[in-house]
Amino acid sequence: MSNKLQGVRGMNDLLPDEAERWEAFEEIVRDWLKSYGYRPIRTPIVEYTKLFSRGVGEHTDIVEKEMYSFEDRLNGEQLTMRPEGTASCVRSVIEHNLIFQNPQRLYYSGPMFRHERPQKGRYRQFHQVGVEALGFAGPDVDAEHIVMCRRLWDDLGLEDVSLELNSLGDASERAEHRQALIAYLERYQDQLDEDGRRRLHTNPLRVLDTKNPALQEIVEGAPRLLEYLGEESLKHFEAVQALLREAAVPYRINPRLVRGLDYYNRTVFEWTTTRLGAQATFCAGGRYDGLIEQLGGKAAPACGFAMGMERVMLMWQEGLDTGRLSSPDVYLVHQGDKAQPFAFRVGEEIRSAGFSAVFHCGGGSFKSQMKKADASGAAYAVIVGDDEAAAGKVSLKPLRDGGEQIAVTPEELVGLLADHLYGTDEQAG
Numbered sequence: 001m002s003n004k005l006q007g008v009r010g011m012n013d014l015l016p017d018e019a020e021r022w023e024a025f026e027e028i029v030r031d032w033l034k035s036y037g038y039r040p041i042r043t044p045i046v047e048y049t050k051l052f053s054r055g056v057g058e059h060t061d062i063v064e065k066e067m068y069s070f071e072d073r074l075n076g077e078q079l080t081m082r083p084e085g086t087a088s089c090v091r092s093v094i095e096h097n098l099i100f101q102n103p104q105r106l107y108y109s110g111p112m113f114r115h116e117r118p119q120k121g122r123y124r125q126f127h128q129v130g131v132e133a134l135g136f137a138g139p140d141v142d143a144e145h146i147v148m149c150r151r152l153w154d155d156l157g158l159e160d161v162s163l164e165l166n167s168l169g170d171a172s173e174r175a176e177h178r179q180a181l182i183a184y185l186e187r188y189q190d191q192l193d194e195d196g197r198r199r200l201h202t203n204p205l206r207v208l209d210t211k212n213p214a215l216q217e218i219v220e221g222a223p224r225l226l227e228y229l230g231e232e233s234l235k236h237f238e239a240v241q242a243l244l245r246e247a248a249v250p251y252r253i254n255p256r257l258v259r260g261l262d263y264y265n266r267t268v269f270e271w272t273t274t275r276l277g278a279q280a281t282f283c284a285g286g287r288y289d290g291l292i293e294q295l296g297g298k299a300a301p302a303c304g305f306a307m308g309m310e311r312v313m314l315m316w317q318e319g320l321d322t323g324r325l326s327s328p329d330v331y332l333v334h335q336g337d338k339a340q341p342f343a344f345r346v347g348e349e350i351r352s353a354g355f356s357a358v359f360h361c362g363g364g365s366f367k368s369q370m371k372k373a374d375a376s377g378a379a380y381a382v383i384v385g386d387d388e389a390a391a392g393k394v395s396l397k398p399l400r401d402g403g404e405q406i407a408v409t410p411e412e413l414v415g416l417l418a419d420h421l422y423g424t425d426e427q428a429g
């Protein structure tokens with residue numbers, strides 16, 4: 001490695017233009033979650049490794065090859081940077097007895113870590129917003145999750161999104177299908193790839209999830225889990241679909257949709273797009289009724305989903321003007337020994353009144369400071385020289401619509417800003 005320091009491969013910086021768009025996105029997302037009554041939960045980035053081997057599943061891509069796991073040098077504990085959010089959320093809910101009395105609607109948001117090959121829409125540190133409904137058994141919550149996704153895509157104006165839906169049934173239905181699937185796949189053992197052969201007996205359902213085009217024909221002819229569903233599972237699946245039809249959400253049943261994590265049962269779904277190349281799925285989820293008990297809690301049903309923020313941002317930004325999303329109201333230009341502290345104080349008064357102000361640092365002529373004021377995107381320059389400071393006044397100069405520069409007191413200044421920036425005599429709040 002050269003001497004020049006660089007960020008870690010697959011882990012991105014978000015520079016201000018992009019970080020501002022992320023914040024705008026996060027604001028939309030928070031309002032959307034609130035509108036469905038979901039509440040935030042924040043869990044640590046690092047957990048004991050066994051949480052994920054038990055919670056996500058030993059024979060998954062994540063646990064087999066993608067986790068950032070390490071031993072704590074000081075006490076030898078086996079730790080992992082979280083690769084997903086559901087296991088941590090469930091661990092926390094069990095540990096703090098959160099669903100002891102009431103079901104919970106929760107969400108989380110933050111960085112996840114998976115050692116994958118970085119490419120467009122696939123990174124080693126990426127971000128998810130995840131939603132979990134814990135303690136609800138009925139198909140209405142499954143449908144709520146799908147309908148709320150559709151609302152967010154509408155709010156964001158995303159185009160070209162489609163929904164794929166499947167049901168994985170319950171444990172005994174899966175076991176029966178598994179027998180049939182293993183018997184079928186054994187007939188093609190020689191044609192399977194390395195992953196396929198390895199998973200044939202450990203996790204045969206995952207063979208159906210392969211992205212290897214050479215295996216598509218084999219996968220196509222495999223026994224379908226849907227055909228093994230019993231009455232209860234079918235009823236649940238049908239009820240989810242009825243609510244989706246009611247809400248006019250179009251979907252396609254994809255009998256080969258199995259999801260990469262082990263904990264799912266019954267409803268599974270994925271939102272896909274053709275805009276992201278190979279990274280077609282940008283949001284995925286489903287029901288995981290067994291996980292809470294599997295992680296040591298009292299058995300309770302649950303379902304949830306997670307979206308990849310980078311992938312959603314890539315789609316959202318297609319329709320956005322790029323560049324600055326926010327600019328200050330005022331840029332403070334000043335020159336002179338008396339002007340500087342006066343301008344500094346006026347800046348605080350402007351902010352107390354609810355406006356934003358950038359104080360010029362680093363000196364320079366009025367002319368060069370005015371250039372900086374213009375480049376800042378500010379609506380107004382507030383200009384202070386020693387003469388103004390002595391008179392207790394400032395000059396207010398509109399930068400965008402060519403208005404006149406006028407001399408005013410700081411009190412008049414905040415009144416004028418309120419008039420101009422908020423339209424009326426209404427003070428900013």
Ligand code: ATP
Nearest residue numbers: 116121122123126260281282283284306307308311
């Ligand atoms: P993929 O098949 O693309 O690897 P996955 O099944 O591993 O996805 P999930 O574990 O279901 O993904 O995670 C939910 C969402 O998180 C995905 O739909 C995707 O939008 C996002 N995601 C997963 N892995 C990455 C990654 N490495 N970089 C960016 N986003 C990711």
Ligand code: MG
Nearest residue numbers: 061062116260
């Ligand atoms: Mg993956």
